[in-house]
Amino acid sequence: MRLTRAGEYAVRCVLYLSAQEEGKIVRRRDISKTMGVPGQFLGKIAQQLSRAGFLEIIQGAKGGIRLTASPMELNLLDVVEAIAGELSLNDCIIRPESCSRNDLCSVHLVWQKARRQLRETLREATFESMLQTDSRMNTDLLVQ
Amino acid sequence: MRLTRAGEYAVRCVLYLSAQEEGKIVRRRDISKTMGVPGQFLGKIAQQLSRAGFLEIIQGAKGGIRLTASPMELNLLDVVEAIAGELSLNDCIIRPESCSRNDLCSVHLVWQKARRQLRETLREATFESMLQTDSRMNTDLLVQ
DNA sequence: GCTATATAGGATAAATATGATCCTATTTAT
DNA sequence: ATAAATAGGATCATATTTATCCTATATAGC
Numbered sequence: 001m002r003l004t005r006a007g008e009y010a011v012r013c014v015l016y017l018s019a020q021e022e023g024k025i026v027r028r029r030d031i032s033k034t035m036g037v038p039g040q041f042l043g044k045i046a047q048q049l050s051r052a053g054f055l056e057i058i059q060g061a062k063g064g065i066r067l068t069a070s071p072m073e074l075n076l077l078d079v080v081e082a083i084a085g086e087l088s089l090n091d092c093i094i095r096p097e098s099c100s101r102n103d104l105c106s107v108h109l110v111w112q113k114a115r116r117q118l119r120e121t122l123r124e125a126t127f128e129s130m131l132q133t134d135s136r137m138n139t140d141l142l143v144q
Numbered sequence: 145m146r147l148t149r150a151g152e153y154a155v156r157c158v159l160y161l162s163a164q165e166e167g168k169i170v171r172r173r174d175i176s177k178t179m180g181v182p183g184q185f186l187g188k189i190a191q192q193l194s195r196a197g198f199l200e201i202i203q204g205a206k207g208g209i210r211l212t213a214s215p216m217e218l219n220l221l222d223v224v225e226a227i228a229g230e231l232s233l234n235d236c237i238i239r240p241e242s243c244s245r246n247d248l249c250s251v252h253l254v255w256q257k258a259r260r261q262l263r264e265t266l267r268e269a270t271f272e273s274m275l276q277t278d279s280r281m282n283t284d285l286l287v288q
Numbered sequence: 289g290c291t292a293t294a295t296a297g298g299a300t301a302a303a304t305a306t307g308a309t310c311c312t313a314t315t316t317a318t
Numbered sequence: 319a320t321a322a323a324t325a326g327g328a329t330c331a332t333a334t335t336t337a338t339c340c341t342a343t344a345t346a347g348c
Binding site for chain 1: 148235266269
């Protein structure tokens with residue numbers, strides 16, 4: 001029951017972009033190297049984030065990736081769900097047809113509560129707030 | 145980021161056992177049929193729950209499975225973690241060596257909070273409480 | 289227009305995890 | 319002894335995840 005590597009990579013990518021000056025275009029390669037994400041794989045992930053509307057991909061020479069969302073508003077939940085789909089923890093909540101015990105069983109009420117809490121906690125974590133609470137990363141890794 | 149089917153099966157198994165009179169031995173086959181869990185697979189799952197100390201498996205004729213833990217104390221977290229291992233959501237929390245950014249990055253503090261909430265919510269859900277809040281299941285499915 | 293620099297995106301591979309079943313052995317009540 | 323159960327190793331099947339390859343396409347600069 002873990003975040004996939006793709007999800008983790010997406011978070012690293014957005015974290016990097018959030019640390020840049022607003023609107024700056026950075027090469028995929030730079031993100032890849034600094035954040036330890038395989039280049040081509042990052043390409044696929046960036047496409048998903050782009051479709052979700054959080055960033056823009058510019059082709060051609062001098063091309064790269066630019067964050068379009070505001071780090072003040074963009075949060076962990078947005079980014080994770082852009083990659084992994086709506087979080088659910090338990091099959092039956094999202095896809096009731098997959099478990100006939102859905103309405104019968106109070107177990108699922110617990111999972112539903114857990115899911116609500118998880119999504120809320122991730123939603124509260126904006127990228128700006130995460131950068132602020134960690135100036136070390138900001139300095140050492142992201143703005144070099 | 146979902147509970148595996150094995151985890152779901154384990155919960156169904158314990159739910160069934162919790163609805164029986166205390167100490168009653170039930171055949172694996174009965175649990176399997178009623179709760180819709182493949183028989184042999186349930187065998188493997190029961191072994192794990194047995195190793196965790198929550199139930200006892202009796203071999204031989206008239207053998208089967210018997211809950212040894214109290215439904216009042218046994219909770220969702222116990223059962224899920226007996227199957228899936230300690231829940232973590234994010235690799236880096238449990239295995240710091242898998243991500244060098246561990247201490248540097250406040251992202252992981254968020255995941256840590258989410259993990260704590262999740263485990264707490266599951267821990268609060270005892271099997272007794274889940275049975276009580278759903279008499280329908282109790283009547284229709286478990287005690288037949 | 290040509291060239292170098294980037295990403296796009298389909299196809300496919302490789303690795304891992306998950307779900308399930310097969311088969312023989314072992315245990316126990318009668 | 320026999321029938322009824324589970325134990326447990328081996329194996330298979332499938333799905334998911336994590337990449338990478340390769341050709342196409344877009345763009346800046348000369």
